[in-house]
Amino acid sequence: MTNDLFSALAHPVRRRIVERLALGSTTVGVATSHLGLSKPTISRHLGVLEESGLVRRRVSGREHHLTLDVEALSVPYEWLSQQRDIWERMFDAVEDQLRSSGVTRD
Amino acid sequence: MTNDLFSALAHPVRRRIVERLALGSTTVGVATSHLGLSKPTISRHLGVLEESGLVRRRVSGREHHLTLDVEALSVPYEWLSQQRDIWERMFDAVEDQLRSSGVTRD
Numbered sequence: 731m732t733n734d735l736f737s738a739l740a741h742p743v744r745r746r747i748v749e750r751l752a753l754g755s756t757t758v759g760v761a762t763s764h765l766g767l768s769k770p771t772i773s774r775h776l777g778v779l780e781e782s783g784l785v786r787r788r789v790s791g792r793e794h795h796l797t798l799d800v801e802a803l804s805v806p807y808e809w810l811s812q813q814r815d816i817w818e819r820m821f822d823a824v825e826d827q828l829r830s831s832g833v834t835r836d
Numbered sequence: 837m838t839n840d841l842f843s844a845l846a847h848p849v850r851r852r853i854v855e856r857l858a859l860g861s862t863t864v865g866v867a868t869s870h871l872g873l874s875k876p877t878i879s880r881h882l883g884v885l886e887e888s889g890l891v892r893r894r895v896s897g898r899e900h901h902l903t904l905d906v907e908a909l910s911v912p913y914e915w916l917s918q919q920r921d922i923w924e925r926m927f928d929a930v931e932d933q934l935r936s937s938g939v940t941r942d
Contacts, residue, residue, distance in 0.1 A: 736846035740839055745915070752922040754930070800923045807916040809851070810909060816858040817906045824860070 735806045738782035743767065743775050748784060751798035758787075758794045841912045844888035849873065849881050854890060857904035864893075864900045 738744055743765060750761045762772045776796070779785035783802040788795045844850055849871060856867045868878045882902070885891035889908040894901045 732851070733846055733848060736842050739912070739916075740842035740846055742839060748919060749922075752919040752926070754926050798919075798923060800920060803916060803920060803923075806845070807913070807920060810845075810913040810916065813854060813858040813904075814906060814909060814913060816855075817904060817909075820858070820860050 732805055732809060734782040735784065735802060738778050738784055739806065741775065741778075743771075744779055747775065747779060747796075748798060748803070751785065751796055755795055755797040758796060761796050840888040841890065841908060844884050844890055845912065847881065847884075849877075850885055853881065853885060853902075854904060854909070857891065857902055861901055861903040864902060867902050 739748070746765060747761055750756070750764075758772070758776065762776075765772070767775075776785065776787070780787055784799055786797045786799055788797070845854070852871060853867055856862070856870075864878070864882065868882075871878070873881075882891065882893070886893055890905055892903045892905055894903070
């Protein structure tokens, strides 16, 4: 699952779409027209985003509305946050140890 | 650049290596032996991590030491954090507007 989320975000076009949808739900047209890409290319990228769970599509007549799923965005965010926290705690612990053994100065 | 970082993190083996290195720099052996993978497979994954800038390798005699670059880890983290913040601000703004127009109750 997390794989799909990181892979889905590994393409700049898909990140541009996510950035637009972070501003609010909108139609496929509004979310993607500024990208200047062909419809098949847009469809392919939207397919990847939908499969990953990052984007949901609601069809209303002829309009397709896209919504960002911020919970899905939280999965890679939380993982990265956790690794940074662990790294920082380990770094602080090593610094404290060096300081108490007199290797570094305050 | 950010592409490479998201792509590098899109594989579970590479995330396991990053998780190990978040605990501190160590040798290739210590960082990867628990994964039960062949040397060529490990080399390929380490190559992707090094190319992305997430991992640095220092060769000392026969030992190869790996270090996590927490600054590189911050690039996708900051991007995700930003999208979440934007989404939450927009969500709050819409809620406020609905509340002030009497559509929702406090």
